[in-house]
Amino acid sequence: MLFSKLLNLFFPSKCPVCQSKSDNYLYNPLCTSCWKGIEKYSGPACGICGLPAISIHTTLCESCMKAMPPFARALYYGIYEGALKEAVHLLKFNGVKRLSKPLGLLLLELPLPEVDGIVPVPMHHNGLKKREFNQTAAIAAHLSKKLRVPLMQDVLKKIKETPPQTDVGGDERLKNLKNAFSASGKISGMDLLLIDDVITTGATVRECARALMKAGAKSVTVAALARSMPRQNT
Numbered sequence: 001m002l003f004s005k006l007l008n009l010f011f012p013s014k015c016p017v018c019q020s021k022s023d024n025y026l027y028n029p030l031c032t033s034c035w036k037g038i039e040k041y042s043g044p045a046c047g048i049c050g051l052p053a054i055s056i057h058t059t060l061c062e063s064c065m066k067a068m069p070p071f072a073r074a075l076y077y078g079i080y081e082g083a084l085k086e087a088v089h090l091l092k093f094n095g096v097k098r099l100s101k102p103l104g105l106l107l108l109e110l111p112l113p114e115v116d117g118i119v120p121v122p123m124h125h126n127g128l129k130k131r132e133f134n135q136t137a138a139i140a141a142h143l144s145k146k147l148r149v150p151l152m153q154d155v156l157k158k159i160k161e162t163p164p165q166t167d168v169g170g171d172e173r174l175k176n177l178k179n180a181f182s183a184s185g186k187i188s189g190m191d192l193l194l195i196d197d198v199i200t201t202g203a204t205v206r207e208c209a210r211a212l213m214k215a216g217a218k219s220v221t222v223a224a225l226a227r228s229m230p231r232q233n234t
Helices: 002-010 032-036 062-066 082-094 097-109 125-131 135-147 170-177 203-214
Strands: 073-079 117-120 156-158 181-183 191-199 219-227
Touching: 032 082, 073 082, 073 097, 082 097, 082 135, 082 191, 082 219, 097 135, 097 219, 117 135, 135 191, 156 203, 170 203, 181 203, 191 203, 203 219
Parallel strands: 073 219, 117 191, 191 219
Antiparallel strands: 156 181
């Protein structure tokens, strides 16, 4: 606490969410109040991919009814908005690497299954060169240490560079990501936990899980920090 106060005294910063003074180095520049305000999603959702739903009676979304995904289940902490969105953005695009630890520990609150290994969603080497670090791997590393489950960073690789997916719909994302990932046979017979930061349409985790299952994984469960609310016509 004293360390945080001294840092804020010499390097004052404002919380990007509420504009109050930042008061904790671990969450900085978010303030403690906004960080603690990050809510875990507990509303209705698809029982497989986790897509938020309107009705509490929803068991499967339309997409999963048409074609079951290659993963057993997708779990996530909260909706991609507010302080959670800001924290992920600061880690991912602003290089605030210390946020990887508190964000990674949020995943401990999910009903994670027992697994043999933790696999982060990889980046293409060109993207990694530009950003200089893989935020998902950083999150997965803290989770791996806490759970005492091996971190398997080299078993899944992104072998095809894809265009930015931000404003692209689900079908286009799947098309762009087809055959973009390759997995090693070292995972044969293993139950794996695939880690991502944000699930938007689910195309990335579907293709990653497909590659892992093709390489012989027994099962793949997805865990992410956040899930985007569904958009119309995507």
